[in-house]
Amino acid sequence: MDKKQDQTFDIIEVCLLAGKIMLRGGAETYRVEDTMMRIAAAYGIYHSHSYVTPTGIIFSIDSHHPTKLVRIVDRSTNLQKVAKVNSVSRLISSGDLTVKEALEQLKEIERDALAYPTWVQIAAASISSGCFLIMFQGDWTDFLPALLTGGIGFSCLIYFHQLVEIKFFAEFLASLIIGLISVLFVVFNIGTELDKIIIGSVMPLVPGLLITNAVRDLMAGHLVSGISKGAEAFLTAFAIGAGVAIVFSF
Incomplete structure (x- = not known):
């Protein structure tokens, strides 16, 4: 049970990190919400709820787990990061990435500047x-x-x-x-x-x-x-x- 719960928390973390990177990179609100729910569905969570504004993300899956909130302080235009998150999302949907692998790739995307000099x-x-x-x-x-x-x-x-x-x-x-x-x-x-x-x-x-x-x-x-x-x-x-x-x- 604890292992399953840890897996669920990791899935929530993957969804929130993907949404955070996309929103900070200049993606549309509806695209961020859609990507987060698709990632959750790919990992077996079919009843997720996301509410995205330009300054924050609220994500919840059911009543048994706490609702998570991410504050977005700075926003810029970095469509390359948005494209990379979309690529990770497609790999997740096709079943080619585990939760741990997806989390590592998203953290790497977040760390990289991916901006022109x-x-x-x-x-x-x-x-x-x-x-x-x-x-x-x-x-x-x-x-x-x-x-x-x-x-x-x-x-x-x-x-x-x-x-x-x-x-x-x-x-x-x-x-x-x-x-x-x-x-x-x-x-x-x-x-x-x-x-x-x-x-x-x-x-x-x-x-x-x-x-x-x-x-x-x-x-x-x-x-x-x-x-x-x-x-x-x-x-x-x-x-x-x-x-x-x-x-x-x-």
Whole structure:
């Protein structure tokens, strides 16, 4: 009986760890809940219940075992971790992983950074800023200013986020610096269209994944998660717009 109970606790641990990694990596709420219940069903627990919000996971299997709660403090975008957890979930569903093996693999996924180096992220933000400028029908003469402005702005975002844990404050300061640098480029006749440079440069800061997940959660019937993610996306967009608006006001 004790061995069976220990096995049940390990299954709960596997479900919670998989949900935690996915939620912190930017997965949709309904996908997290579905993955947790599928893992539990694959191990013989067919009556599990999961309730997921952007800041926490509640998981229960029946009245004989305690309900578990996991608090989610920080969230980012790491879709590679989400994909790896999905791969582990498929192996569990096909019966190729034991509970212990699944738990070890999930712990390894949680430990691994699985993120691109900072310089690669900055380079990608720079190139995408220039490409967004062209996409919004900007002039090719503004490609280099947008590339530099976007790279500097994204660097500032990473730096300020390390100094202050408040995400919206970092985004506000980054957009403020983007606006100032864009103005300087135009003043010194290096750039021509101020609005296109700013629009292209702030695009790497725009919360596209948040907006997408908010809509998908709302369509799936997860109203609490959808509204909360939508509110977070709105605050992020407001912080970006406020930073640029302050530059224009002066």
